[in-house]
Amino acid sequence: MxxxxxxxxxxxxxxxxxxxxxxxxxxxxxxxxxxxxxxxxxxxxxxxxxxxxxFANVPPPAEVLSAAWALLQSPKLLAHLGSSLLRVGVGFGLAALAGVAGGLLIGRLRVARDTLMPPLEVLRPIPAVAWIPLAILMFPSSEGSMMFITFIGALFPILLNTIHGVEAVDARLIASARSLGTRPLRLFTEVITPGAAPSIVTGLSIGMGTCWFCLVTAEMIAGQYGIGYYTWESYTVQNYPAIIVGMLVIGVLGMGSAGTVVAAGRWLMPWTRPAGGPR
Missing domain, CATH: 1.20.5 (Single alpha-helices involved in coiled-coils or other helix-helix interfaces)
Known part of the structure; x- marks a missing residue:
């Protein structure tokens, strides 16, 4: 004993x-x-x-901290943050809907793949900067054009990851569901979508980061408010510490929003968590 x-x-x-x-x-x-x-x-x-x-012209952290304090006291801070968050939220939301729905269809239906993938593959390598002149021509307002740029930036990572997730679903699960009489709609919602969910969440996280990258590019050219516009304006007036403040704000917002997407995905997918918890 x-x-x-x-x-x-x-x-x-x-x-x-x-x-x-x-x-x-x-x-x-x-x-x-x-x-x-x-x-x-x-x-x-x-x-x-x-x-x-x-690093002769790079401002030290003390100067950047002073510039950050000045931004916190600025009456334009809420306008900058609100404008950027609204543009990212709308663009990312539309890209999530279109990317996930399109990825499920393209990954599962051969007809959708043959008809949609060729034009998408042509558009995918085009950088966000190249879309800005066309977006300005297509949308009468600058807000619409900037939201469109964020939409384009987030669409393709979400779409491609969803397609790969659908293709990676075990064919035996699909065959078993069909043998049990599962209808096509329930096959999508109860077998294919849960199986592809980890890849979808990965695509959403990458798309969120790309959203911020494209937003800053659009705001530098067509914006009047926003963190990207604040960063570019600081460069034009040679306020170098404020440039780094804008970069750090973008980094924190991008990291926080992408982390929120990943955390929400883990919460919605309890079956993907290991039994011992995260390590």
């Missing part, structure tokens, strides 16, 4: 390691951010020079 004194420390040690492991990850992540800031400070203040790359 084993003594309790030999079993209790083993269980306690395991539970402690499981509780402290997330804290260790958070400490490592925070340390990596601090290290990047320290290197940035040293490179800007010491004016490091590496061949073709120089």
């Amino acid at each position: 084993s003594s309790p004194s030999g079993a209790l420390p083993l269980r306690t040690g395991r539970s402690r390691s499981r509780r402290t492991f997330p804290q260790g990850r958070q400490a490592l992540q925070a340390a990596s951010l601090v290290a990047c800031i320290v290197l940035w400070h040293l490179a800007a203040t010491q004016r490091w020079h590496f061949g073709l790359v120089t």
